[in-house]
Amino acid sequence: MTKLLSIRLVAILAGLGFALVALYSFVVGAFAFLTEETAPHLPYEEPRDFAFSFDGPAGKWDVQQLQRGLKVYDEVCSACHSLKFVAFRNLSQIGYDEGQVKAYAAAKQVPGIDPVTGEATTRPGLPTDYFPSPYPNAVAAAAANNNAIPPDLSLITKARGDGTNYVASLLSGYQEPSAELLAEHPEAAPGPGLYHNPYFPNLNLAMAPPLSMDGQVTYDDGTEATIEQMSKDVAAFLTWTAEPTLVQRKQTGWPVLIFLLFATVLAYLSKNQIWAAVKPKKK
Template sequence: MIRIIAILVGLGFAVVALVSFAVGAYTFATEETTPHLPYEEPMDVDYSFDGPLGTWDVAQLQRGYKVYKEVCSACHGLKFVAMRSLSELGYSEAQVKAEAATWQVPGIDPNTGEATMRAGVPTDQFPSPYPNAVAAAAANNNAIPPDLSLMTKARNDGTNYVASLLVGYQEPSPEVLAEHPEAAPGPGLYHNIYFPNLNLAMAPPLMNAGQVTYDDGTEATLTQMSTDVAAFLTWTAEPTLVKRKQTGWPVLIFLLFATVLAYLSKKQIWSAIKPKQHPKNAKD
């Protein structure tokens, strides 16, 4: 009886799996696909933190922070990043305190209990430029600028995507418009060859060279600023990226050593034990 029940249950699972496969195949075969807009894949930029031995370029991260502060922070926040984290970018404790004080963050008036703005301290998160989503939408043609804390992890090939998007603004070519009339930017939209829909609500934030003056004297070209802020946003999204890579190598070496040691131990323990011969193979 138990065998019959088991067989029936197995057949039930098989039927369900077969029906699910048939429905999925039919849906895939009959699904109408939308035309693929001819957007470009992100540029392939070499960063110091790429690869298994990558490290942070602290100077680049500081330049990227400057681009974020002077350009991107007008519309985008970093709500998951504490200002004290700037110490990881080579800033001293005094510099972190001074830098935090340049930001205005929401606070409470101790005398009236009303909401107010105050100078930031290292324990504060980087503030949003808007008090709420309604205000953000009203100031940006009904489009809410996303928080950038985790942006490079939220997009495929995020670092290259951010760097490419910032330099990808241009007028749509006549060939693209002739083949894809929907690629023409509508009111309040801007054409960008690296954006999947080709048009987005964000105006070009980096418009010309020299928009930011770097403290280390690096020339602030459009490409330089875009790659620097993309590197900085990679750090905000995963500040332990380099430390994780550095930790991984000792772990791999230890696992390799432990594997070899376990194999040699197994050989040593079982070396004195001979395998028992089958009677048919035993010699007379």
């Protein structure tokens, strides 16, 4: 009996100890939150709504836009940003045939091994290869970009809030800070090696405007390559790289919803049929 009481006492004390620790942690955390001095909020702008073709439950890819976006990435963005989760063969999903994919891959140089010496080298790409990085490692990337490593773009639209509109807004949004902004927030003035962009939370970023003038890229389909058009096209392409099954997922959702609705109605009718002969008791 005494042993049982001792065990219970130890259990109670242990539980009380855990409760006190949890209470202490809560009080300390709440105090730190209430007394924390936060940096002043810079008035960045929310992304613009560009109304892409794949928006909404019935959205679809604009294949021509995706191909234009690939061209913008290839001729502008690929100089600094990798696309390491996308293989050349994936381009068949946006309207390129087998021969075009092979030709595109062969025009790229990817890391390889010399079969004779065993040393690292480069070779023409194959459809099974992935888009190569423009830098051999992170140190080289930082050294070439003012100590800021350019992010991989494979999943960039999934990694940012309202990612597609954010990318398009950011690329087309470079401008000089207004006098009113600088008067109210002097810290918003871009420092050395920084560029003002109202859609970036810090208002200033190390990436120079990649799309600096209209006609920077020549589209094969004759579309006028304005800065806004190029921004929209590459944002759409990066949405595809981040979620290539986006449209298929939406298309699959409709049959699933219809099935669930049918199953719900069927279950309701079955319940009524099963319990039809059971009368409720009178009070």
